[in-house]
Amino acid sequence: MADIAAPALNLTPPAPAPMSAAEMAKRGQIAKTAKDFESSFLSVMLGQMMKDVKVSEPFSGGQGEDAFKSFMNEAMAKQVVKSGGLGIADDVAKEMLKLQGLS
Template sequence: MDVALTPIAVQPNLLNPPAKTDAAELAKRGKIRETAQNFESSFLSIMIQQMFEGVKTSAPFGGGPGEDMFKSFMAEAMAKQMTRAGGVGLTDTVNREMLKLQGLK
């Protein structure tokens, strides 16, 4: 059975670490998961910013020197929310690969 094609709930060690783990390993797994989520959020933010690239808003609700800055804030907030809601699947893939690199599988 190919791990990459099985549902998340069936894949070993992605959501539930092995029973014999100490506090340091659990903390390391949590930090790796957080890093993977931050990576997915950054990726989505860049994708969303590209989506907004050609969008111009007419006055009185748009334009001005602050519009581009606030678009980037909005893109970042949208990306973080998308990641919290499950994202596009990068978090689990990056998390799995980072765990392998750390020898935690």
């Protein structure tokens, strides 16, 4: 019997089409908006978690403590998102890209 060689298969996916500057800018804005949404969501969650936390004297923040809790929650939420977040931003960005026809 003669040796029969199988045709070579090209399993490499085709290279994606280059993005225009406008599309790259839109994708960047969508990513930023998704991260901002995740940060806002986390800030609200942290606010609900911390609303009944009271620290006793002498370590309490006094009368200004309640006024500045929201700033602390916002800062913590931004840091969590900056460190990788919970993955909410990724899902939100995917849905936003689909809505814009960029998926």
